[in-house]
Amino acid sequence: MLSFRIIFLRKKVRGVKMERDNKVSITVIRRLPKYYRYLSDLLNKGITRISSQELSNMTGFTASQIRQDLNNFGGFGQQGYGYNVEELKSQLGKILGLDKIYKAVIAGAGNLGQAIANYRGFQDAGFEVLSLFDRNPRLIGIKIRDIEIRDIEELEPFIKENGVEIGIITVPKSSAQEIADIYVRSGIKGIWNFAPADIKVPDDVIVENVHLNESLFALSYFMNNKNDYIRRD
Amino acid sequence: MLSFRIIFLRKKVRGVKMERDNKVSITVIRRLPKYYRYLSDLLNKGITRISSQELSNMTGFTASQIRQDLNNFGGFGQQGYGYNVEELKSQLGKILGLDKIYKAVIAGAGNLGQAIANYRGFQDAGFEVLSLFDRNPRLIGIKIRDIEIRDIEELEPFIKENGVEIGIITVPKSSAQEIADIYVRSGIKGIWNFAPADIKVPDDVIVENVHLNESLFALSYFMNNKNDYIRRD
Numbered sequence: 001m002l003s004f005r006i007i008f009l010r011k012k013v014r015g016v017k018m019e020r021d022n023k024v025s026i027t028v029i030r031r032l033p034k035y036y037r038y039l040s041d042l043l044n045k046g047i048t049r050i051s052s053q054e055l056s057n058m059t060g061f062t063a064s065q066i067r068q069d070l071n072n073f074g075g076f077g078q079q080g081y082g083y084n085v086e087e088l089k090s091q092l093g094k095i096l097g098l099d100k101i102y103k104a105v106i107a108g109a110g111n112l113g114q115a116i117a118n119y120r121g122f123q124d125a126g127f128e129v130l131s132l133f134d135r136n137p138r139l140i141g142i143k144i145r146d147i148e149i150r151d152i153e154e155l156e157p158f159i160k161e162n163g164v165e166i167g168i169i170t171v172p173k174s175s176a177q178e179i180a181d182i183y184v185r186s187g188i189k190g191i192w193n194f195a196p197a198d199i200k201v202p203d204d205v206i207v208e209n210v211h212l213n214e215s216l217f218a219l220s221y222f223m224n225n226k227n228d229y230i231r232r233d
Numbered sequence: 234m235l236s237f238r239i240i241f242l243r244k245k246v247r248g249v250k251m252e253r254d255n256k257v258s259i260t261v262i263r264r265l266p267k268y269y270r271y272l273s274d275l276l277n278k279g280i281t282r283i284s285s286q287e288l289s290n291m292t293g294f295t296a297s298q299i300r301q302d303l304n305n306f307g308g309f310g311q312q313g314y315g316y317n318v319e320e321l322k323s324q325l326g327k328i329l330g331l332d333k334i335y336k337a338v339i340a341g342a343g344n345l346g347q348a349i350a351n352y353r354g355f356q357d358a359g360f361e362v363l364s365l366f367d368r369n370p371r372l373i374g375i376k377i378r379d380i381e382i383r384d385i386e387e388l389e390p391f392i393k394e395n396g397v398e399i400g401i402i403t404v405p406k407s408s409a410q411e412i413a414d415i416y417v418r419s420g421i422k423g424i425w426n427f428a429p430a431d432i433k434v435p436d437d438v439i440v441e442n443v444h445l446n447e448s449l450f451a452l453s454y455f456m457n458n459k460n461d462y463i464r465r466d
Contacts, residue, residue, distance in 0.1 A: 029461060032450070032454065033447035033450035033454075037429065037446070096450050100457070102453070102456065110351075111347045112345075114344045115348050121429065122449070125450055126453060165456070189456060190456045196270065196354065204459070206455045206456055208451055208455070210445065212352065214263070215425070215443050216354060216360065216425065217266035218262065219399070219423050219425055219441035220329055220358055221262055221265065221328065221329045223330055223422060223423045224329070224330030226437070229439055
């Protein structure tokens with residue numbers, strides 16, 4: 001009886017997907033970009049239709065998990081037909097916010113900042129990098145793919161004048177909080193942080209951390225504890 | 234009665250930690266590097282002793298979760314005293330494999346490869362980058378922090394001659410699998426992959442992926458779905 005009730009509640013939640021107030025679990029959200037990436041690859045290969053089983057073979061997730069994941073957002077598949085690749089990609093794109101363009105800046109124009117500025121994934125993700133900023137006079141004025149490196153002193157007025165929404169942090173750990181404070185003061189809404197520090201910002205500012213050292217430690221851990229290793233993509 | 238039995242089994246598992254054959258959950262493992270980072274900061278500040286409550290205030294994890302996490306590996310805390318920072322750091326370091334030195338190479342000496350080569354976290358994580366490799370003749374021969382960029386043709390013999398265990402991939406997506414194949418053929422045991430591709434390798438080779446585009450998509454998702462956002466560090 002209990003399991004019936006749970007199923008019923010789930011269905012109800014699915015039915016009101018547009019006004020859903022239940023949080024989608026972070027692990028589901030983290031899988032969406034992967035689906036999006038695979039769907040893009042399929043479309044590039046001219047494949048227009050795919051079953052959850054075929055998606056399972058590609059991604060390594062189970063077919064049932066895939067159906068559950070996608071059902072969280074309305075369930076676009078049809079029994080016996082599968083998913084329309086283009087439609088699913090476009091729907092996922094909307095969910096991921098890829099149909100909008102966000103203006104971004106990068107603080108820290110060293111190798112990592114330059115690598116990020118050169119990063120081709122930005123267009124796909126709907127981000128446009130307007131400028132890099134650094135305090136090193138030898139870097140100021142140089143262009144990376146037509147993106148100019150400016151003096152860090154100009155960061156705050158530049159953000160305000162240009163309505164920048166995303167701030168990327170590629171400065172050393174010791175300057176990360178200072179940059180985050182400038183971002184918050186200037187009205188930045190989302191921060192992509194590469195510094196190995198947990199920056200403190202108000203609750204309404206989204207922070208996505210890329211802690212490279214933690215990833216490296218995880219690699220080291222699994223080299224030492226092979227039994228704990230489960231292949232994940 | 235059921236809950237009693239679970240508690241008993243747990244205790245038993247804890248008791249045989251050295252020969253444990255239960256897999257530690259991936260989420261626990263992912264938190265260890267964070268503990269390690271905080272303990273290093275504490276030690277640098279001269280703090281020698283800390284309670285799970287204080288660790289909780291620093292990390293944002295609950296005190297009970299911290300005790301559970303650390304108990305997975307033997308539980309080094311003492312009631313009423315807390316944790317000895319230096320000892321806990323050293324124990325975690327051993328668990329993470331940071332007491333060993335791994336030889337590493339980087340395939341792809343563009344901005345990202347160079348940023349990685351310059352990355353100070355390597356020493357802390359017990360990795361030593363011996364060389365970068367690229368096919369661009371303009372890069373070959375250049376040194377990044379005393380680390381030479383060599384011709385990609387030399388990658389396989391170099392790995393074999395020097396007993397390299399870790400291979401880093403910072404080439405474009407289209408070359409990622411080719412590099413992974415060279416790594417596997419040469420006897421590499423662990424791969425740190427930055428290419429936005431899921432590389433295929435035998436089960437005994439550890440792969441740690443850094444998918445920057447997925448991180449960026451996640452940021453974009455949360456910008457669009459603020460209600461789903463939960464602050465994580």
